[in-house]
Amino acid sequence: MRVRPLKGEPVALDLMDTVWVEHGSLVDQFDDLEGVRAWLADHDLGEDDGLQRVRDRLVETRDALRDALEGRGPDRLNAVLDRGARRPRMRDGEPYELVVVDDPAWRAGWVAAADFVRMMGERPERVRKCANPQCVLWFLDVSKNGSRRWCSMEGCGNRAKVGRFNQRHKSTG
Ligand SMILES: [Zn+2]
Numbered sequence: 798m799r800v801r802p803l804k805g806e807p808v809a810l811d812l813m814d815t816v817w818v819e820h821g822s823l824v825d826q827f828d829d830l831e832g833v834r835a836w837l838a839d840h841d842l843g844e845d846d847g848l849q850r851v852r853d854r855l856v857e858t859r860d861a862l863r864d865a866l867e868g869r870g871p872d873r874l875n876a877v878l879d880r881g882a883r884r885p886r887m888r889d890g891e892p893y894e895l896v897v898v899d900d901p902a903w904r905a906g907w908v909a910a911a912d913f914v915r916m917m918g919e920r921p922e923r924v925r926k927c928a929n930p931q932c933v934l935w936f937l938d939v940s941k942n943g944s945r946r947w948c949s950m951e952g953c954g955n956r957a958k959v960g961r962f963n964q965r966h967k968s969t970g
Contacts, residue, residue: 798831799824804949806936808840809913810924812859813866813935814948823933827852827859842905850902858906862913866924866935874910881907929953 801817815826815836826832833852837843861873881898896911898904916924916937923938927948934948947954 798826798829798835800826800832800835803839804936807912807916809862809909809916810935810937811836811840812855812909813862815855815859816933818931818933821931827856837905840905840908842908847902851905854903854906855909858910861910865913866926874913877903877906877910878914881911883911927953929957 799819801814803811806814815832817824826836830848830852833848833855836855837851857873858877861877863869865871865874880900880903881896883894884897886893886895896904896908898907920937923943925936925938925945926932927934927936928946929948932948932953934953936945936948938945947957
């Protein structure tokens with residue numbers, strides 16, 4: 798099983814980023830049900846019942862998010878969102894929201910889809926794909942000046958720096 802370590806991105810983007818490039822080919826954390834289990838546990842969406850069905854719905858949600866982000870429209874995303882709703886409640890004097898879904902296997906996917914809508918409502922211009930054309934990862938830029946370009950400084954950011962360095966040395970040498 799391969800699991801990408803979390804980088805503190807919103808859950809919607811963490812779902813997108815369950816597919817990444819390793820040695821030039823795409824890796825999908827959800828190819829393995831243990832990878833699905835790990836992702837659910839990482840996001841407190843633990844659901845051991847019907848893991849296979851949860852996986853199918855997460856993959857459907859992930860494709861829907863990709864459609865929405867890559868200009869193919871919100872129809873599939875809205876279809877996912879139709880699967881559930883938030884119901885405001887009170888408990889011990891405190892308000893909270895109950896997630897109600899028409900099928901428990903939709904809970905994780907629905908939560909990620911709803912998180913995407915929240916994120917796009919707050920700072921849509923800060924939702925970006927990594928500037929490395931070979932990378933498929935997305936991130937939310939929470940830096941002060943909004944100049945983040947890479948999924949990670951250690952990964953793609955560093956590779957870009959080394960690339961520029963090599964370029965410079967080739968052209969001057
Ligand atoms: Zn990257």
